[in-house]
Amino acid sequence: MAVKKAAKAKKTAEATAAHAVKTGHKGKVVLAYSGGLDTSVAIPWLMEQGYDVVTMTADVGQQADNMPEINEKAVKTGAVSAHMLDLREEMIENYIWPGLKANALYEGVYPLNSAYSRPLIAQALIYIAQAEGAVAIAHGCTGKGQDQVRIEVCANALDPSIEVLAPVRDWHMTREQEMEYAERHKVPVPITRQSPYSLDDNLWGRSCECGVLEDPWNKPPKDAYGLTVDPLEAPDKPAITEITFDKGVPVAVDGKKMKSIKLIGALNKLAGAHGIGRIDMIENRLVGFKSREVYECPAAVTLITAHRALESITISKDVMRVKSDLEKKFSELAYEGYWFSPLMQAIQAFVDSTQESVSGTVRVRLYKGSAVVEGMKSDSAIYRHDLATYSEGDMFDHSASVGFIKVWGLPIKTWTQAHRKGKVVFKSVKDSHLKP
Ligand code: ARG
Numbered sequence: 001m002a003v004k005k006a007a008k009a010k011k012t013a014e015a016t017a018a019h020a021v022k023t024g025h026k027g028k029v030v031l032a033y034s035g036g037l038d039t040s041v042a043i044p045w046l047m048e049q050g051y052d053v054v055t056m057t058a059d060v061g062q063q064a065d066n067m068p069e070i071n072e073k074a075v076k077t078g079a080v081s082a083h084m085l086d087l088r089e090e091m092i093e094n095y096i097w098p099g100l101k102a103n104a105l106y107e108g109v110y111p112l113n114s115a116y117s118r119p120l121i122a123q124a125l126i127y128i129a130q131a132e133g134a135v136a137i138a139h140g141c142t143g144k145g146q147d148q149v150r151i152e153v154c155a156n157a158l159d160p161s162i163e164v165l166a167p168v169r170d171w172h173m174t175r176e177q178e179m180e181y182a183e184r185h186k187v188p189v190p191i192t193r194q195s196p197y198s199l200d201d202n203l204w205g206r207s208c209e210c211g212v213l214e215d216p217w218n219k220p221p222k223d224a225y226g227l228t229v230d231p232l233e234a235p236d237k238p239a240i241t242e243i244t245f246d247k248g249v250p251v252a253v254d255g256k257k258m259k260s261i262k263l264i265g266a267l268n269k270l271a272g273a274h275g276i277g278r279i280d281m282i283e284n285r286l287v288g289f290k291s292r293e294v295y296e297c298p299a300a301v302t303l304i305t306a307h308r309a310l311e312s313i314t315i316s317k318d319v320m321r322v323k324s325d326l327e328k329k330f331s332e333l334a335y336e337g338y339w340f341s342p343l344m345q346a347i348q349a350f351v352d353s354t355q356e357s358v359s360g361t362v363r364v365r366l367y368k369g370s371a372v373v374e375g376m377k378s379d380s381a382i383y384r385h386d387l388a389t390y391s392e393g394d395m396f397d398h399s400a401s402v403g404f405i406k407v408w409g410l411p412i413k414t415w416t417q418a419h420r421k422g423k424v425v426f427k428s429v430k431d432s433h434l435k436p
Pocket of ligand 1: 198
């Protein structure tokens with residue numbers, strides 16, 4: 001069925017392309033549309049280049065108040081059709097949960113919220129393009145960021161027959177010129193006050209850059225934050241919350257089963273109110289320079305902290321060690337636009353197999369900016385009290401340690417006997433007191 005559909009779409013696209021050669025009309029382009037200034041101006045601009053514009057707006061859980069009327073606005077601006085896709089569940093199932101299972105943090109701190117949404121948007125653009133028989137897709141990224149790389153690499157991987165256009169990167173218009181162009185083409189521009197920052201948000205967190213943040217000496221002002229309170233102003237009383245996981249995925253909070261969208265929303269609210277999830281970092285960009293970004297990821301930070309703790313009692317030492325190397329690789333691939341790479345697939349398969357035993361409950365204390373694990377339990381724990389205890393009930397065979405130490409230390413003893421001559425000396429310790 002899907003193959004038939006794709007073949008039909010391909011035929012339509014070919015017919016459209018042939019028509020374009022004859023008439024100068026290029027066919028349909030699917031534009032990733034947010035309703036902001038850039039993507040609003042992109043509609044008439046693409047029409048001037050000979051395209052019929054179809055818009056695709058992705059709902060990834062962003063805090064936007066223009067969502068209900070966005071399709072209507074796209075059509076008013078000249079789009080031949082407008083699509084709104086609720087991709088929240090897709091994002092959670094195929095990006096956020098795989099990322100959580102991998103404890104993915106780029107450069108050890110960034111939970112990849114923005115990075116996850118780009119391959120998903122590329123997928124959505126290609127999905128609509130194939131359904132509409134479009135010849136191209138378009139995005140509003142500039143030529144400086146890594147989102148252009150992610151969207152284009154992913155889109156090309158999914159359907160190389162569809163061209164990718166980047167109007168904002170190509171038109172070289174300043175903000176003022178864009179406003180003037182919008183007025184000339186009667187494009188309704190957003191009336192909301194322009195933020196001094198560049199913002200991007202979804203279910204997994206909020207990213208904020210530009211403006212005064214570009215000087216790394218500047219402390220991020222209050223208005224750079226939107227999801228969390230300042231830890232200094234957070235409540236004096238901590239919140240204690242219990243998160244239950246099933247095979248690496250959170251399924252309940254405080255014993256209450258919740259659907260994933262609700263669960264993430266509830267934790268964003270609770271942990272955000274305690275100032276958890278603020279990350280202020282200078283990151284190494286894929287495009288070669290360093291940039292500063294301020295992230296707020298209350299649910300992500302809380303869940304990764306809890307998930308990691310649960311793994312510590314349910315996963316074996318050697319698996320944990322290999323996994324932690326692959327977690328780093330996973331984060332780099334996600335950051336660098338290699339979501340659909342064979343290595344990413346292979347790592348995800350490995351990570352999934354490690355999660356079979358990661359079920360149980362973790363108790364976390366949320367207090368003035370930190371999420372601290374207070375307790376954990378699991379029916380599949382390989383933490384054994386009877387092996388670990390120093391008290392009554394100790395089952396560990398102490399006498400076995402004698403032989404173990406002999407064999408474990410043998411290679412080092414052999415080496416030092418051959419190479420290390422003389423007595424032990426300390427350079428900084430006076431040994432005069434040792435002399436009679
Ligand atoms: N630096 C982050 C990334 O590349 C976020 C990018 C979007 N940020 C923004 N404030 N618009 O994943």
